[in-house]
Amino acid sequence: MSSSPLAKILLLHYSTDNLQSDGKQIIMSYTTVEAPHFRNDLFNGTSAEDIPSIKFLIYKTPLRSLRPFYIFISVLRHQFDIFITLHLITFHLFYHSSQHTYHLKTYIMAPGRLTEEDEMAVPEIAYDINLPYNHISDEYDQSSKRRTEFPSYLPSWEDDVWFDEVQPFEYHDPALRANKSKPNLFRGGVKAKNITPKMGTILTGVKMEELSDAGKDELALLITERKIVVLREQSDFLHAGPQFQQDFMSYFGPLSIQPVSGSVKGHPPFHVIHRDHNEEEIANFFERKLTSTLWHHDVSYEKQPPGYVMLGILACPDVGGDTVFADTVEAYKRLSPTFRAMIQDLKANHSSQKMIGYARAARGTVRTDPIDSLHPIVRVHPVSGEKSLYLNSEFLTDIVGLKDGEKEMLLKFLVDHVCMGHDFQARVGWEKHSVVMFDGRSTLHTATVDYDSRIQARHLFRLAAMTEKPMSVAEWEAHLHDEQILRNVRIFEFQRELGLRHADASGDEDEIR
Template identity: 60%
Template sequence: MAPSRVDDDKSEAPKTSYDINVPYHALSEEYEKRIKGRTEFPEYLPVWEEGLWHDDFPVFEFHDPALRADKKKPNLFQGGVAAVPITPRMGTVLTGVKLETLSKEAKDELALLICERKIVVLRDQLEFLKTGPQFQVEFMEHYGKLSQQPVTGAVKGFPQFHIIHRDGNEEEIEHFFKHKMTTTIWHHDVSYERQPPGYIMLGILACPDVGGDTVVADMSMAYQRLSPVYQQMLDQLRAIHTSENLIAHAKRAKGVVRADPIDTNHPVVRVHPVTGERSIFLNMEWIKEIIGLKDLEAESVTRFLMDQVRMGHDFQARVRWEKHSVVMFDGRTTLRQFLVASVDEPS
């Protein structure tokens, strides 16, 4: 492994900011001492380990666990497990599930439920969160090869974790709003990877009583709402996704960088391997170009589609976070955005 890299470029960081919830530097000793006495899970505070370098994953064959699942889901829905829909079309809240005890068959059925409902919220997962990083990595390996973030903080010894951490830094917030009107941005996770994640897990260790919700859009329904003519045009298009801006910003912020920037070619419309649904795979964060279109044409297509997502409240679901909840998303058919809870309270 090559050593981690810090760029010597002294120029000003680009206006695009990834600072909110995604710091680039180790926490100060003073802050660490203060927060470690308050947090229930100090082992999940973000670290930036030296000497790590992540080469791009080679393409691998993926066998979706949902294809093995019993469609009736008898192993998942047993022992008093209850399901409540978030909306009629997407999102399900499960209570009574103990993630740490699920059998392989139940994990497969959970995968199928995620494919069908796009989002599954699992309440009261304290025991799963207490199992620790090693167990959680092994749990998620059931759902595929794990991604490794190129610039952000992770759990010590486990680069597969992406830690979202608010430290109450008001200066950081003020800097962000010098250039931005809102903290929200519709995004796919690491869509620049050759094989972006299909299944994504988020666990909440601490959160405010209100606020901080996550809004999720169903990109298969966004596709279905388009006219057949527009669908046919999108079906022919491919886009270049890139991590260039992310890497450049981290370097100029004097942060640790663990990977070279990558450009990847993906179809604008993807076909889901389990449900067969067609969904739009485009965002405003990682897209470098749409192949074959001029810049203004590509911008027009992207802005039109993102406007439909922003206005499409009838194909969105809002996840309200509760302490010790775990949420699993289908990364192939959803876009999401987070809503910052407050600007003066660490979480």
């Protein structure tokens, strides 16, 4: 079998318009290729059938240049064509025969850290996942300290911190311990106002730093019931320091480590988002992207992803920068019974490979190895028994059992369904010294970058408590013989139906004593 001419074209020429290369092309060259039946004049190869690998070297781009590195590919047999495409730094390998084409593996290629002798710079990577959270400069850090009320919460990039993948753990949801009437959370003077009839509640008068364990249990139950709880006027809690906040969130479950972003120095569970005079970075992002909207669950690639998530707002614009949440329970209910039955048993792969590959390419901080996890597309909440959609524009890479076109179509349909479902969404407007806690199991969310960081900064942190492994409908039904689970679900449904201790749909504030 002769080698495919496509191999030569794709190896030697690849357009990089989306890498801001002014229409130039990356020139990819090779050192050696070891594989049988490739033309010598093209690859300087060999026909020896016992040589099991192909080796390519990509170097000297006319853009800013990738550091030389090697990719090794196992060859399954001696008669084949190799089709290669390079999308930014993603390498796709296909094995082609006369009858079938198999997608063997997708490699994330990234240069290592440069030495002082290296003359080539790392390219500016178009961060497909979202706006990048990379270290800008020491000078920027110093100027930021002069402008913030919370300098100790500015992002830190510690290179000597490494974490292994979290091992499976048994989880007991604090909401299952809660007093259903919530007397420890709704003490005298606490006021509640609903954001929408079905999701989102704003609380004023709660002192988070004074909550007892019983109060935290009741807060967990309220988060399950309302999916988003906004706690206003939390200056004392936010000034209590990162260790206090970390201990507070650890009550709800082991804390997730964000693998690539800046964190609070000495506190790697903190994911810090800091936008202050980042107008050039944001402008570059919108040169490539139509919108900053990216519906996602936080770190869904974990085997036991976060169920309780806290956002603490340290500084925010007077207007703009809101976070929008979607109720994935209601999104699931809106689907027809036929469609729900079709997707009920599907599982999807969630992966951090792409995010970590980009971080390494940009010489950013990386604290963990990439993680891949299979989760059901329809999961069941262990407290409420409600079914919800569990999908992710950011980390979902595959749907088991579906072909490429099928899974792309299904994911697009479900994400579009969530995006357009304004009647099951809630928009949270930020106020300084607010804390938002939300249920990561039954909501999707997205940031909105619609503010001018030259005028006012947006500075917040995220802490995410990991909970149970997402439970499929089949797994849930297998546990329905558990009387305690049935009792909890019945109580939850009763409370939900009555709407106890929540404001009515008119939005008037109710004082709860």
